[in-house]
Amino acid sequence: MKVMVLVKANKDSEAGQMPSTELLTEMGKYNEELVKAGVMLAGDGLHPTSKAKRVAFNGKIREVIDGPFAETKELLAGYWMWQVDSLEDAVEWIKKSPFQEGELELRPVFEMEDFGDEMTPELRERETELANKIKLQSATVTPYLFFSGRCEEAFAFYEEAIGATIGFTMRFNEAPDSPPEGMLQHGFENKIMHGEMKIGQMTVYASDGCDDKSNFSGFQLALTVQTEDEARRAFEALAAGGNIMMPLGKTFFSPCYGQLTDKFGVGWMVMVPGEQPQ
Secondary structure (H helix, E strand, C coil): CCCEEEEECCCCHHHCCCHHHHHHHHHEEEEEEEHHHCCCEEEEEEECCCCCCCEEEECCCCEEECCCCCHHHHHHEEEEEEEEECHHHHHHHCCCCCCCCCEEEEEECCHHHHHHHHCCHHHHHHHHHHHHHHHHHCCCCCEECCCCCCHHHHHHHEEEEECEEEEEEEEHHHHCCCCCCCCCCCCCHHHHCEEEEEEEEEEEEEEEECCCCCCCCCCCEEEEEHHHHHHHHHHHHEEEEECCCCCEECCCCCCEEEEEECCCCEEEEEEEEECCCC
């Protein structure tokens, strides 16, 4: 069952007084325990109500009320969302919290089953679809490149050409489990099974793949830099040994834009951001 733990406000939290370093440290350790146990789904502290607003409804009238709000004992300073087996389990976890004063309130969250027959199959389906869409909003997409046995060489190239930072790497012969019989080309045992490199703020995954037959088609990586000098340096470095498809030049959407394929067959668009259309 899901349980929301409501942390009640007090004079200190309403005054905007920050918790002590000691309490923040203890709370961090407590949250780590919750996460490791699979209990904590979410949790945050709340700003005081001096920064809040309320909206009151009366028919079609919406009245916005500015904080602060007076009834401190009814206000909230934070919350957790937990997944537990029972409310009793949540209570046991609460007893372990580092709070020394104040009050916490535990409220079970409605599940679809709680609504009985009022929650029709059609409504259940819609709620499930909505829940799935919400989960996907926190998803990320990371490019994954396969270099047909040249991954290590590619890492060194991008490190030199555009300042890539190489992170975690694992070779096939270092993996806990061996690839299925016949999947890995002979001689690829010491090749990179998985590697990571960071280019600016972007993380790219890479691998040698299982054989030397991979090739790149149907996509390009867009490299955005802030100045034309940066664009020229990156473009020339990436183009070494590759093929220029569109030389750097001014376009309607960028003051400096060009396309190339590097020596590994990876397509790149190098650009300086232009003005956004009004």
